[in-house]
Every structure is written in C-alpha cells, then in structure tokens.
Amino acid sequence: MRLPEAWIISVGNELLNGRIVNTNLSWLARRLTIDGYLVRAALTVRDECDDIAWAFRTALERGADLILSTGGLGPTFDDKTSECLSRALGRRHVVNEEALRMVEEKYREKGLPLTEHRVKMAMMPEGAEPIPNDVGTAPGILVREGDSLIVVMPGVPAEMKAIFERVEPLLRDRAPPLHYVSKDLVVRGVPESAAAPLIERVMKEYPVYVKSHPQGHEMRKPILRINVIYSSTDEAEAIRVVDEALKKLKDLLVELGGEVEGIEDAGQG
C-alpha cells in the first residue's frame, strides 16, 4: 500500500548552532508514522527567507503530500516562516481576518492592545486557514496547495503539540487506516556484523521492517536492540506478522550463541 508522504521542516538558527536538540522532529515523526504517513525527509533551515522558501519549494517539488513546519511563527523580527511560505507559494502575504480575531481576543483578555508585532501573527499566505493555538498566541497556518497540505506551527513544543492535535483528525482522514505494531528484542553476545545476515534472512521471509541498534561495544561486549515493525489495515495480522518474524529472529540468534533477554512492546511506533 502506498502511504502518503510527509516532509517535516524545522526552522531556527538555534537548531543549527547546537543550542537546541530537535525533539519536535522526533515527536512529529512518530505521530505521523502512527497516523499512516511515511515521513520521507526532514529539512532544518536557518531563520532566513531564502532558506525557508527553498525548504517548502523542495518538499513540494519532491512530491510531499503533507508538509509540517515548526518554528519562526511568533511576533519577533526573526519569525519569518509565514512570510517566506507566501513567497515560496507565490501568494500575497495578507492579514487573515479570522486569525486576527483569534490574536485580538488573546490580547483583549489581558487588556492589551493590538500592536504591529501582534498583527504580524495574523498575517498568512492568501487563502490560508488559521488553526487555533490553545496554548500560546500565534495561530497555526493550514494551506492547501494543489493536492498537498501544508501545516505551519510554532517551535515551542507545547504550542506545536496543541496545534498538531487540532489538525490530526484531518491528517488521519487523508491517510489509509492502519494498525502499527513495533516490538523490540534485546540480545547479548552477537556482534551487529554477525546479526546482519540473520536480519536480512528474516526480512526476506517476512514483510516486516527490521532495524538493529548496537548498544554495547561491537567486539568486546555486544548488545543489540533489534526493532521489528509492521503495519497493516488488519490489526490481528500486524501483530501476527511481527510475532512470527520475532520468533524466527530469536531462534536464529540463539543458534548463534546469543542470549535473548526478552521481547518488549516498543509502543505505538
């Protein structure tokens, strides 16, 4: 089954000078995977319009069905994502009346006026829809471009999550209904290079995705965590396939002298 493909764009100098670890990316990637998307790629760019516009154009040109961006969506001068998205799409950058009402209401509650910096948070590509921000002030932005969907979110994790959850039902509607099963097996005493042909054999026999994560030292004290993933429209089938592949893998590893510690549910994703 062809899954719809998502690209994730992360905007912010702090991600490219190492001040911040990008936990938004892994959070979104996991949620999208569970929601039935294949996350094709992630682009991290600086707070510069050329780079931001390039990232959106690149994702569109390479066939993204869905583009999610985080960062650069606030009141300050270096929050440029919305404006640069307008430029990337060749659309006018305009005040969105619905967004303006959302922003105005946030400040009215506090007895604060709408300043130029606050109005800026209501400016969007022409034709966009604002997504309510239940945690912060800047609304998210939803844009339909051809058959693709673009969702622009702030970089503050709590705001990003709140806005993502607002649009998640729409994203799920656009993906096939899938059940995703992911289980881990931990084995001691088998170096990754020796496990590699066994993993290949299991992947030939079963339609699962298998990935090994070395956690000890390859030569002295090898510990491998091996993750087996499968998803299906049929939940019972997804569980059965993963369990059968794991059993086969376990048998092969034990034959090689490995000590299999146990099998853990790796959660949804």
Add this chain to the structure above:
Amino acid sequence: MRLPEAWIISVGNELLNGRIVNTNLSWLARRLTIDGYLVRAALTVRDECDDIAWAFRTALERGADLILSTGGLGPTFDDKTSECLSRALGRRHVVNEEALRMVEEKYREKGLPLTEHRVKMAMMPEGAEPIPNDVGTAPGILVREGDSLIVVMPGVPAEMKAIFERVEPLLRDRAPPLHYVSKDLVVRGVPESAAAPLIERVMKEYPVYVKSHPQGHEMRKPILRINVIYSSTDEAEAIRVVDEALKKLKDLLVELGGEVEGIEDAGQG
C-alpha cells in the same frame, strides 16, 4: 567575515519514524559553530539510495564547503551511505585497501575472518580516504570533491564523536583563524550525574561547548574535570564568554555542595 558553510546529513529510518532523537545533529552543529563554520542546513533522509544520493547532491549544489553525514555506515544491508555517496558523486564504489587493513585488523584481534559483510565496511567512493574508527569497526570516509570536503561517519554517537575528533584539525585549518579559548574547572564532591543538568543549563545560557571528564569514583569520591570551550574572531570576547560561563557553572556547583579547586587554561581546546 564569510564563514565556510557546512551541511549536516543524517541518515536513518529511525530518525523519521520518531524512534530516535537526533542528538548527533546538535552535537556536530555546536562543534562546527565553535570551529568557525556556519551550519547552513541539515537534511534527514531514509535508508534509501535515492534519498541519500539526493541529500549529498543537494548540499553540493547549494554550495556546501563541508558536508558531514552520520548513519548508514555499518555491515548490514540497510547501511547504504557509502555506496549512495559513490553514486551521487558518479564515482566507482571500490574496496579501499587502507580501510580493508583497518577492518581486517579489528577482526583478526578477535580471531574472526573477513566475511562479505565485513569487507563491505571497507568499500568507499574511488579516491576516498578512510578515517580510523578508534571506538567501533567501520572506518569513517573522507572525500574531496572539487573545493568541498565530505566526511561520512557512523550513527553510533561514540563512534561519530571519535571520528569527528580525528578530522577536526583539518576542518579548523579550512576555517578562518579563530581564537579558541578552552578552560578547565575541577570540582570535588559532585557526581557527574548531578552535574549534568547544571552543565545543560550553562550550555543553554551561553554559546559554549562544555564537556565533563569524571576522574574520581562517581559515588564515593567524585572528581570532575569540566572543560569549557568557545571561539571567536575577537579574542577578548571569546575569553569573556568562557569566563562568564565558568563563573555561572562554578556558582551552580558550589550551591550543590561542590568544592571547586580552580580554573586552568586547557590550551587550544
């Protein structure tokens, strides 16, 4: 001053299904920034040749002076970075004799033969140079392409760091002359695990790189040597930033009951 521009490519499905947070990216971004590079963008791609080759070509086409990649450099079928880099560069993918000797030696020490999967770790784009891997088995790869430098590293953080530190002097030679300030603080009575959140806090507040080296026993008699690094074209600024970060760190450690022995110049960081 125009800084040389670096692109970072991260390879691995686990980064795009949310199983792993990409701490390699922030570590490399910080080190490159201190070494005098502007990190222009980061691309995260799946373990698929089209995507990996696209990432390298894109970074080269957009003028990267330096490309660092992590991931996809091991013995298993889905470790494809080296092969796909060869394809991106239009070079033959060949066994590098020097790399083969490195790999062979690792396995010979253990009395293990060179299997097909192990020889795979010595295959590189024609003209590449292997970088010794002091921690794991797969050597890193250094490729000169026009005026650009490409460094390919494994995804396991300890191996990535060991290989990066092997090539770091070369990277610094290609960056503008910066003043590096590197100072050590020695503290008794604070276990590394208790110092970790304080170090994180200082790294959030100041643009420095901080590394702790435990020298005593973690629980009974903890002694930590903590190294703080920063660089700038302006020597006075570099000294000021390191001194401020050290003062903050010292205050936090003393608050926690630590006995700070003194601050020493650690030389060219």
